[in-house]
Amino acid sequence: MRTLRRLFARVIFVWGIVSGLVTVAIIVWFRERNARTVFPASSAASLLVPARGWLMPVRQTLDRFKLRKGDTVLELGPGPGYFSIEASRMAGAQGRVLCLDLQPGMAAILRERLRAEGAGSGQPIAGDAMRLPLADHSVDKAFVVAMFGEIPDRPAALSELRRVIKPGGVLGFSETFTDPDYMFVNELEDLCRACGFERLERQRATLGYTLTFSVPKKRARRRRTPKPS
Ligand SMILES: C[S@@+](CC[C@H](N)C(=O)[O-])C[C@H]1O[C@@H](n2cnc3c(N)ncnc32)[C@H](O)[C@@H]1O
Incomplete structure (x- = not known):
C-alpha cells in the first residue's frame, strides 16, 4: 500500500x-x-475567451481607468472589443467610446458585437494610433490594453494621445505578461512621463499591471501686481 x-x-x-x-x-x-506584429483579425476569437477574465477582469480594469457616465472615451486598438462593450455601458447614452483600430477586420467584428449587445455609444473607427483622426482636446479619457507594444513609433502615439486628451483627462494602460508585445512597466512609465503625462496610479494585476496618467491642466497665468509708483 x-x-x-x-x-x-x-x-x-x-x-x-x-x-x-x-x-x-x-x-x-x-x-x-x-511578437512585434499586429495581432491578426483571424485570431480575434482568442481575445474573447472567458478565461481571460481571470487575468483581466473587464469591469475592474475599466474602473481603474476612471470611466464615468457622459465621458467621451478613446479606446486604442480595441480588437474585437473585449473591453469596448462594458466601456460603452459605463459611458452611457450621453457618452461615446471611440474604438480606433488599424484593421478593418477587427472593426467589422466589433461593430457586429456592439450591435448585438445594444451598446450604442461604442463607435468603431478605422485609423492608426500614430496619426489619430481626432481634434485636439476632444476626449475626456483614453485607454490602451495589450496593444501599445505593437505600435512601431510609440512616442508619436503618445504625443497624439497628449494632443487629443483634454487637460485634466486620464490615460490608462493595462498589460499582461502573456502578451507577445508586453511592455515592461518602467519603460512605459518613462515614455509617458517624457511625453508630459503625470502618473496617477500604478497597480498590480494578475501577471501584469495597470498604469494611469493624467494630462496636466494648464497653469493659470499669474497676474503681475503692478509696482507701486
Ligand atoms: C492584441 S489586440 C488587443 C485588443 C484589445 N485591446 C484586447 O485587449 O482585447 C491589439 C489590437 O491593436 C490593433 N493595433 C495594432 N497597431 C495599431 C495601430 N498602430 N493603430 C491602431 N490599432 C492598432 C490591432 O489591430 C489589434 O486589434
Missing part, C-alpha cells in the same frame, strides 16, 4: 512538472510567433 502511495505521489509530481513546462513552452512559442 505504501509503495502504491509513493508511486502515485511520484506520478503526480512528474505530471505537475511536465504540465508546467508545457504551459511555459506554449506561452514562449505564442509570444515569439506574434
